[in-house]
Structure formats: C-alpha cells, structure tokens
Amino acid sequence: MKERLKEFAKIIKDLYLKGWLPATSGNFSLKVDDKSFFITSSGKHKGKISPKDFVLVDMEGNLLAGEGKPSAETLLHAVIYKCIPSASCVMHVHSPNSTVISRIVKDSKIYLQGYELLKAFEGIDTHEAELILPIFENSQDMPKLAKKVEEELRSASGLAGFLLRSHGVYVWGKDIHTALMKLEALDFILECELKLAIISGGMQ
C-alpha cells in the first residue's frame, strides 16, 4: 500500500499543478477493503502531499490509524464506497470548470451527450450515450449531504460522478488510473459545455 500511496501522491501533485486543487482544497481516497480506506488528512496542501498525509478510516469515517484529522468530506467518500462496490478510488477536485458550471446550471442534473470522451466511462461505447451528472447543493452539514448523495447513488446507476454546487466535482473508479481518466474526461466535457454556453449565450 505504501507504493500505491506514493503513486497516488504523485498524481495528486500533478492535479494541483493543473490548478484543480487551490488553497488545500480537494480530497482523495483509496479503498483497502470493504471496511476501511485511506483518505487525505484535512487541510493538507495538495502540491506537497506525501504518503504520510493519508489516514486510515472505517466506513463511518472514524480514524483507525495515521496522524492528523480525516478530510472534512470523508463521509462522502464512505457513501461512494458503500453504494458502488466496484469503486476503489475516489477523487474530489475544485477545478474551475466543474465549479463554474455548477453555478450556471440551475437544475439538479446535467445531461452530457455527443462527446467521444464519454467512452472514458464504464459501459459506454458510443458518443451517442447520455451520461448524467447530478448537482447537489453545497452544505457544511456532511451527514445530511452524505445522506442525499447516498439516496441518489442508490437510485441511479451509471452516474458520471457528481457536482457540489459552487464547490467542485467527485469521481470514482475501480483503480487510481480509471478514476483519473474519468476525472480528466469529465473536466474536458464540462469545459466544452462552458465554451458552448459562452458562444450560444446560455445553458439548459
């Protein structure tokens, strides 16, 4: 696991350099088994992250091992692992594209269709498929927000990830590289949607 956390830390630093993790924002986790996962400690600068900046928690977000406080958003990672058994890695970033689009779209869902890069998502083999991206209202009440996310994840299958309004984006994957691929694809598609909105003068 030390080697995987080292590899993970390197990827997080690359995401920081893209400008997706300003001011200590974002959090990242790796599932160990059905009972526990590693997650970044709260408040860590993601441009300087290392394996010692992860703590081990249980599926209720309680600290099991490591130094520091688990991320403030640990419960959101926990519900993703509980609802999506195939997920082994969760990434949350504050990319400008995901944050801006969540403020422009007033609806609680964004429907993405027509992009070749949709094929980065499991089960999609054509640009004609439709991918749904829910938007949850941001909240500092994590148990309440986690409950809303859990309800949505249990009722809908094949989601791209989700947005927190004016906050950022969550994606997950069966491993680090799948989660990264989905994150890059989703951000690319959201950037295209934003550019189209600028050209056409509005969204949805």
Ligand SMILES: CSCCC(=O)C(=O)COP(=O)(O)O
């Ligand atoms: C200054 S970032 C605000 C909190 C946040 O949204 C985030 O992603 C980082 O929180 P954490 O507790 O994981 O550091």
Ligand SMILES: [Zn+2]
């Ligand atoms: Zn955040």
